[in-house]
Amino acid sequence: MGSICRASKTLKSQKYLSLIHAYSNFPPFSSTFTLNDSRLGVAHDFCSNSRQNSIDLAQYSPERIRNFSIIAHVDHGKSTLADRLLELTGTIKRGHGQPQYLDKLQVERERGITVKAQTATMFHKYNHNGANIKDADKATTYLLNLIDTPGHVDFSYEVSRSLAACQGALLVVDAVQGVQAQTVANFYLAFESNLAIIPVINKIDQPTADPERVKAQLKSMFDLEPSDCLLTSAKTGLGLEQVLPSVIDRIPPPSGNTSSPLRMLLLDSYYDEYKGVICHVAIVDGVLRKGDKISSAATGHTYEVADVGIMHPELTPTGVLLTGQVGYIVSGMRSTKEARVGDTLHHSRFNVESLPGFKPAKHMVFSGLYPADGSDFDALNHAIERLTCNDASVSVTKESSSALGLGFRCGFLGLLHMDVFHQRLEQEHGAHVISTVPTVPYIFEYSDGSKVQVQNPAMLPSNPNKRVTASWEPTVIATIIIPSEYVGPVITLCSERRGQQLEYSFVDSQRAFMKYRLPLREIVVDFYNELKSITSGYASFDYEDSDYQESDLVKLDIVLNGQSVDAMATIVHKLKAQRVGRELVEKLKKFIDRQMFEITIQAAIGAKVIARETISAMRKNVLAKCYGGDVTRKRKLLEKQKEGKKRMKRVGSVDIPQEAFHALLRVS
C-alpha cells in the first residue's frame, strides 16, 4: 500500500485540501497547509481515502494499532470531533453543512443525538519526531479504531460495550459547561475498565469558554492533570492537530497474542437486507481469515466466514483481521438472535476459554405495544422483529389485553430509548402503535410465599390486600450537577420524588454535586424535564441502577362505565395514588369525546374509587353537519369518520382515541 500511497499522494492531498478549504468552518488549514504541515507535527496519510480493496492489515501488528472511544456528556461534541478526525485522516470527505457522518439513523439526525455506537477505522501516518517534516517518509502508519458513543444515560450500555474493545478513551468536556453528570458516569466507566483517559476540553471557540476552570474541575474530581488536557474546537478545527498524536503516544496498544488460537469478542450486530447478519468484532487473540470455520462459545453453532473487513468508514473487505483489530464479519447467521453480544467466537477446531463478555442489558422500563389498528398485528409483529434485529437491547414478549387485543410487552433501557424505538418503528417500518403506561419492574410477594417480578400492572390482582404480602420497587443512584443557586429547588424536587440524599459536595465554587437514591418509578416519567425547568436548563443528570427497596405499592385501575381497562392500569406508591388517580381521570376526560351516552371515568384501588369524572352524553351525528345534498362532501366526512374510528379502541361501549393512551404516558 505504501508505494501506491506515495505515488498518488500529491494529487490526493491537493484534492483533499481544496475540500478542506471549501469547508469554511475549518480556518486553521490555510492555503499554506501542506501534507506535512509542521503545525500538525505529523505526516498525514490520505491514501486511506482511496477505498482500496487491497488494504493489507498484516502490516499492522498490535504495536501499530490504537483502539479508542470518544465519551462525553450529551452535546459536548463527541460526534463532531469524531467527524473531524475522520476528515483529518482522509477517511471521509465532506462539505460544509452535511449531517454528522457517524450519526446515521434518521432518528439520530432529527434529534441530534447518538443512539448507536459506531466504529470507524482510520489510518494515520505519525512521525514520533513530531515537527521534523523532512522525516515524513520515515513516519509509521498507525491503524486507529475510533468508536463514537452515545451520551444519553439510556444508552450507557452501548458505552460500556464499546469500552470493552478499547484501550483508551477521549473524555470530551465542553469548555463552557464543564464537568456534567454523564462526564462523571463515563469517566468512571472508562476508569473501571482500566483505560488510558485523555481529557479533551472542547468548544474553546465559544466566547464564554473557560478551559482553566474545566481543567481545575477535572483535577479536583478525577485527579486528571491540567497539563494532560487537550484544548480543541471540533467546530473550527482549533487544536485538533494534537489529538491523534496524543492517542498514539498515550493510549497503549492492544495486548493480545498473535500466535494463540483465535478469540474474538462479538461487540454488536445488525441485520442488512443484502448481506444478512453483520457482526462487529474485536480480535483479542489470533488471526481470522475469510473462509475460516468459526464457532460461538454461547450457542455452539458453527459458521463459515463469508466476508471479513473493517469499517473504513463503510464496510471494506480486507480478507483478514489480526490480533487487536476491530472489524466486521459476515458468517451466514440467519438472525441477530444467533449473534449474542458479548459472545466469544473462535475457530471451530480449537476450544478456547471464553472472554468475560458483558453484563446483559438491564431493562428499566416496560410498556405494552399494540397496533393502532387491531388488524395490523402481523404487520407490527414483523416490524418489531426487524427492528429488534438492529436493537437487541429491547426485550419483547407477546401479551394480550382485553382493551387492545394482541400486542407485545417490551422492555427498554429508559424512556428515551422507548421513544426512539417507537419513532424508528414508525419511520423505518411504517408501524403505528399504541403504547401503554410505562412501568418499572416491581417485585411482589404473595401469601403463598411466592415472589414474582411484575412488568405489567394487569398481571397484578385487583385486590392486593387479599394476596400480596410485600412489595419492592427498583431504585437508582442519581448524580445531579447544578449551579449552586438551584440547590434548594432540586432538594425539594428530590424529596417530593421520595429521594434520599447520599452525597452533597461541590465541583467548584459555582457548581454543586449531589447523589440521591431515588425510586426508578419517580425518575422515568418527567423527572428530567422538571429538573431542567426548575434549574433554567442548567442541571445535568445521570443514574445507575441500584437495589430494590421495600415499598407500599398499590395497583391503580382505570374504570370506564364500570369496566376496568387493563391497558391503563398502573402501579403506584400508596402515598401517591390519590394524586396520580386524579391526574389520570382528568387527562382522560380531556381526550375522550362525548358519546351518545354518559361516560364515567374512575380511578380505583381494588373496589375503592379514589377519583371520578363524568363526560355527559351527546348525540353526535357527523352527517347532520352536512346540510344540503353535496355527495362528495358527505363521502369525505364519512371517510374522515372511518379514519377516526380506525384510531379508536373500544372498551365495552366506550371509544377511546389513541391520543388518550399517549396522554397517560407522561403522568408521574
Ligand SMILES: Nc1nc2c(ncn2[C@@H]2O[C@H](COP(=O)(O)OP(=O)(O)OP(=O)(O)O)[C@@H](O)[C@H]2O)c(=O)[nH]1
Ligand atoms: N461552538 C462549538 N460548537 C461545537 C463544537 N463541537 C460541537 N459543537 C456543537 O455542539 C452540538 C453537539 O455536538 P455533537 O457532536 O452532536 O455532540 P455529541 O456529544 O456527539 O452529542 P450526543 O451524541 O447527543 O451525545 C452541535 O450543535 C455541534 O455543532 C465546538 O468545538 N464549538
